Amino acid sequence: MYKINVDRIEELIKESGLKKGYIAKKLDTSITTFRRWLLEETPLPLLKAVELADLLECKVDDFYEKEI
Template sequence: MMRCNIEKIIKEKGFLKKYIAKEVGVTPSQLSYWIAMKNFPSADKLFKLARILNCKVDDLYEYEEEIN
């Protein structure tokens, strides 16, 4: 199961989602889709997002093992 940490990181860094979307070059709606995992950023947008948020790409999404 994947978990999205984008919104958490944006809040921790003190940014507004609207500002981050503009810096990445997407609409606020597109950023919301990434956060909701309705779709995912392309590799170049993922790296740009990580650079803007000063984190690693791996920090943006996490894979969690499902425990049965």
Template sequence: MKSNIGKLIKDSKFKRDYIQKEMGVSRNTISNWSQGKTNPSADQLFKLARLLEVKVDDLYEEED
């Protein structure tokens, strides 16, 4: 699976600091999610999708 979180955050109307604060996670955690090094929990996926105004499916895409 390829993470689209970094691109979605970059394209978002919110700054990373705001997203970090709203999600209750560290800057490092947001960075790791963006780079696909770690993945949000199921609860965090839904919260992040709501915050970014996207569907949970948009956060990742399948790779062949």
């Protein structure tokens, strides 16, 4: 089983130099919804994960870690 690795996503965002508001706009979502994904209050939809990976120039796999 895999779970989202929010710390890794935050790290990738920081490395990209992109602002969260800009990312939310590019993902065609509100900053509130984007923050909810990062806080794990709501699941990150697969299509948005793919779009986010494209923006951050990484793979969707980079957002997840294997649960122990």
